[in-house]
Amino acid sequence: MVFLGFADDVFDLRWRFKLILPTIASIPVLIVYYVGYGVTHVVVPVFMRSWLGTNTVELGILYYVYIGLMAVFCTNAINILAGINGVEVGQSIVIALSIIVKDIANINNANPEAEYYHLFSLYLLLPFVAVSCALYYWNVYPAH
Structure with a gap:
């Protein structure tokens, strides 16, 4: 991710690379998380537990999709505001x-x-x- 910021400053990368590179960079993190932890449930906030009837919600594969998209969003959200x-x-x-x-x-x-x-x-x-x-x-x- 640090390399992406440097490469963008030096080479003025196009937006397609700013979307593809963080996605590729998040794959090792997702693999390590899957192998090491494998937990894909999230804790429900207290005020919503009565509505859902549970303390946790299992997201399955959507959890990994969410984490991958967050890697892309976070790197680009900060980079867009630079300057x-x-x-x-x-x-x-x-x-x-x-x-x-x-x-x-x-x-x-x-x-x-x-x-x-x-x-x-x-x-x-x-x-x-x-x-x-x-x-x-x-x-x-x-x-x-």
Whole structure:
């Protein structure tokens, strides 16, 4: 994915390559997830459990399609906004803060192994948000 950003800046890639390359790059991630975990169910939010009558929903192959499409969406959503003062890093801050809120909300409701992964996510995201806020300060319109 890092190579895609570099190649786009240097060679000014066409949109078809910006869709194909992340899709190809997500295949190893999907294979490792399938072999290592194979879990394709998602936890239903508390307020929807009474409507669905279950705590989890099994997505099967749609889970892998969703993850593959997210790889394409995330790389292109940030790349499209490159060059607009503060918007690119602002989007990264919003995404990171959303994940932090999700991790904090789920940290006490999870089993010990899941709690470890939520904490690990927080350990990575908190410095990322701090550095991104500093970048946002210097990059917001009008950029310094």
